[in-house]
Amino acid sequence: MPEKLSDRTVFTLVEVARSIQKTIAERYKSVYWVKAEMNKLNHYSHSGHCYPELVEKRQGQVIAEMRSVLWKADYQRIDRQFIETTKEPLKNGITILFQATISYDPVYGLTLRILDIDPVHALGELQREKLASINRLEEEGIFRANKSLAFPVVPKRLAVISVETSKGYADFLKILQHNPWGYHFEQTLFPALLQGDKSVQAISGQLERIAQQQDAYDVVAIIRGGGGDVGLSSYNHYLLASAIAQFPIPVLTGIGHSTNETVSEMVAYQNAITPSELADFLIQRFHRFAEPVNQAREIVIRKATQLVTQERDALNNQIRYFRLHSMHLVSGQRKALEYGAVRLGMVSKTRLRQGQQDIHHTAQTLRVAASSRCKGTWSNLQAMEKTTQLLDPRQVLRRGYSITRINGKALKSIESIREGDVIETVLAHGSITSKIDELKPLDNG
Incomplete structure (x- = not known):
């Protein structure tokens, strides 16, 4: 109360x-x-x-x-x-x-x-969000921006946004790695949440990381396994669709569903229903490049084989012609040599006799000249021997001369000695050791 x-x-x-x-x-x-x-x-x-x-x-x-x-x-x-x-x-x-x-x-x-x-009303709201994203992208002129990019001839280097444990990602890798042609792909995984409220930020963040190193990749692949039991509304979000539409290299999607194409898939360069289908698309791109190359290779091999065969035939013809011509030429040269040998034999005998006579005469001349030269040389040697004997230091010493030395070296001038030095005087039959008391230079005046 x-x-x-x-x-x-x-x-x-x-x-x-x-x-x-x-x-x-x-x-x-x-x-x-x-x-x-x-x-x-x-x-x-x-x-x-x-x-x-x-x-x-x-x-x-x-x-x-x-x-x-x-x-x-x-x-x-x-x-x-x-x-x-x-x-x-x-x-x-x-x-x-x-x-x-x-x-x-x-x-x-x-x-x-x-x-x-009422889920039907909620579905209508999701559809309105999807249409709003499409209209905004169209108004900004970026809806087809990624689709207008040039696709690489060989999409070899792949930046993959997925969950490492995703079955869709595993299927994607299995098909790429075991393709029957042996094409080699390089994959770099950029892990991200692919569903729920945080998936928009997660995927957009990884796209930013890839954009910072875009030269290292040919394409981006967004891979998600699963079916309709997991939400797809995040792929209709304007921010994610805008990031994909404006991405500088082609973006490919394989997010695992067959109905209700999302805005992100619409703006991507290529959309596959499943990761496996996306892997097949990449392999076909490889094959589209490899097939003409293989055909060109076969044409080159065939043309080269034909050319080698033609050149071999031409070479064999040249060999046969060369062999016949050589045999004819050798036969002619053999006959010429045989004739020349006969003539050479006759000439050689005459020239041999003349040569023998010339050699005998030259030998006689050399013997006489050598004998005369040896006698003259012997006389000169005897005269030189007598001169050498007279110049022998021992003979000089015997004639009353001597040699003065200091420290084992012959003394030639008083300029190289001083008072008090010890000198040695060598005679014919001995030596004298002296000490210098006084030096008297020669008076030239």
Whole structure:
């Protein structure tokens, strides 16, 4: 009961809350369909319950916000319906049409209890997001930018954005590495989340990394396995589609589904339904280049074989002609040699006799000249011997001469000695050692 204070009626907080609770319970007895954006799902895995944050925006500004609750059983049922209908799980950031009751609790405040969500309406919202992305890309003139790039003749160096453990990625590698022609591809994996709210940022971030080293790669391949049980709405996101559309080298997609082509696939240079199909596309590109090369190789081999055969035949003809001509020439030369040998034999005998006579005469002349020369040389040698004997130092010493030495060297001038030096005087029959007391230079005056 309210409390009376002088002229005022005062209510407690719980009385006010209960009054509001009663009023809302009496006013909102029905179940209502409400449209709002689910800003956050707030799913708690330990309890299975969800506490979605619901908002309404106008021109980017939040004009209404309200709490809600989605109990575990209802969440599981609704999530299954979403996956079956939209191929997407219930998630953050989508506009939903939901059925709810309105209640007020003195502690937890105003709450909408969500009983059901129309997945068909959500599907329409996803389609509107997709169309909005397409229209924006068209208006900016970049929708076909990646498709207009020149595709490499041989797409050998691949930058692959995928999950390392993805089955689609494994299938992709298996087909490339075991192709029957033995074509060799070089793959560099850039790991990224490929589904959920964070996939847009993850894939875009890896595209930025690849762009910084774009010269190292021929194409980019975005590989994702799985089917319709995993969400694809992130591939309709404008930011991801824009990054692919404006990428400087061709982007190829193989994200594993057969319906509802996403915007990212539309703007990519080439879209394959599955990773395996994308691998086949790359192999065919290789084959498209290799086949003409192999054909040209066969033509070159065939032409070269023909040319070698023609040249061999021509060479054999030349050999046969050369052999016949050589035999004829050798036969003629043999006859000429035989005739020449006969003439040479006759001439040689005459010249031999004349030569023998000339040699005999020359030998006689040489003997006489040599004898005379030897006698003259002998006389000269005897005279030189006598002169040498007379000049022998021992003979000179015997005639009264001597040799003076200092330190074993012959002394020729007093300029090389000083007073007090010891000198040696060599005579014919001995030597004298002396000490110099006085030096007297020769007076030339």
